[in-house]
Amino acid sequence: MKKRENILETKFPSLSRNESLARSLVSAFIMQSDPTVSELSDIKCAVSEAVTNSIVHGYKEQSGTIYMRIESSSDRIIKIEIRDKGCGIENIETAMQPLYTSDPEGERSGMGFTVMETFCDKVRVVSKKGKGTKVVLIKKLSPKEL
Amino acid sequence: MMEFDYSQGSLVVYIRGDIDHHTAKKIREEADMLLVQLAPEKLILDLNDVSFMDSSGLGLVLGRYKKAKAAGIDFLVTNCDRRIIQIFEMAGIERIISIEERITNK
Numbered sequence: 001m002k003k004r005e006n007i008l009e010t011k012f013p014s015l016s017r018n019e020s021l022a023r024s025l026v027s028a029f030i031m032q033s034d035p036t037v038s039e040l041s042d043i044k045c046a047v048s049e050a051v052t053n054s055i056v057h058g059y060k061e062q063s064g065t066i067y068m069r070i071e072s073s074s075d076r077i078i079k080i081e082i083r084d085k086g087c088g089i090e091n092i093e094t095a096m097q098p099l100y101t102s103d104p105e106g107e108r109s110g111m112g113f114t115v116m117e118t119f120c121d122k123v124r125v126v127s128k129k130g131k132g133t134k135v136v137l138i139k140k141l142s143p144k145e146l
Numbered sequence: 147m148m149e150f151d152y153s154q155g156s157l158v159v160y161i162r163g164d165i166d167h168h169t170a171k172k173i174r175e176e177a178d179m180l181l182v183q184l185a186p187e188k189l190i191l192d193l194n195d196v197s198f199m200d201s202s203g204l205g206l207v208l209g210r211y212k213k214a215k216a217a218g219i220d221f222l223v224t225n226c227d228r229r230i231i232q233i234f235e236m237a238g239i240e241r242i243i244s245i246e247e248r249i250t251n252k
Binding site: 016017019020023041044045048049052055056098099106107108109111112114115118 | 164166167168170171174198199200201202204205206208209229232233236237
């Protein structure tokens with residue numbers, strides 16, 4: 001049976017400089033599970049996308065708080081939740097389409113969710129207009145070599 | 147962070163460190179200023195020393211490509227590692243922009 005191994009819960013202001021902070025925190029946490037270089041890069045990139053979405057879209061670059069929770073379990077599954085109390089996503093299906101962006105002037109590529117989906121095993125998005133958005137990223141790490 | 151080198155009409159912009167939404171803004175502003183000041187015939191973005199890139203890098207590259215194209219400037223992205231190429235390929239931009247993979251291992 002799977003058992004939770006470790007957990008980290010944190011929150012930080014929606015400042016763009018905290019995109020790298022979030023990546024560093026996730027890296028440090030995941031390193032305990034001895035991931036491959038590629039798995040670590042995948043997770044860092046997916047987290048960067050989710051945190052950037054909260055800053056750019058959720059809070060529209062205004063002040064807010066981003067909540068991050070990372071959990072590792074004995075079956076080598078990493079679960080990361082990134083949550084904001086921003087404006088929410090009106091249509092999740094549209095937002096997740098490749099190349100779709102609600103902000104074409106801002107040089108956003110519209111590839112954030114595609115990157116998350118490519119680099120993770122599962123991406124779940126829960127959002128309510130005016131209430132906020134929660135993104136759950138699931139990544140299964142390859143078995144450890146004995 | 148970035149540095150540049152200009153000679154014989156070619157502007158090479160070396161991007162260093164992480165490309166994310168936070169850093170992309172400054173890189174974009176500096177690169178665009180150089181384009182105006184130097185009016186090169188060719189713009190090369192060198193990504194050899196990029197340690198991390200997310201989809202903000204796509205926006206950065208596409209934006210510079212559009213500016214260069216509008217001004218009749220040749221555009222090339224060079225020294226990309228496999229992961230950067232993978233992100234470019236997700237958006238299919240390698241079909242419209244000249245992208246060169248890094249040959250030697252760092």
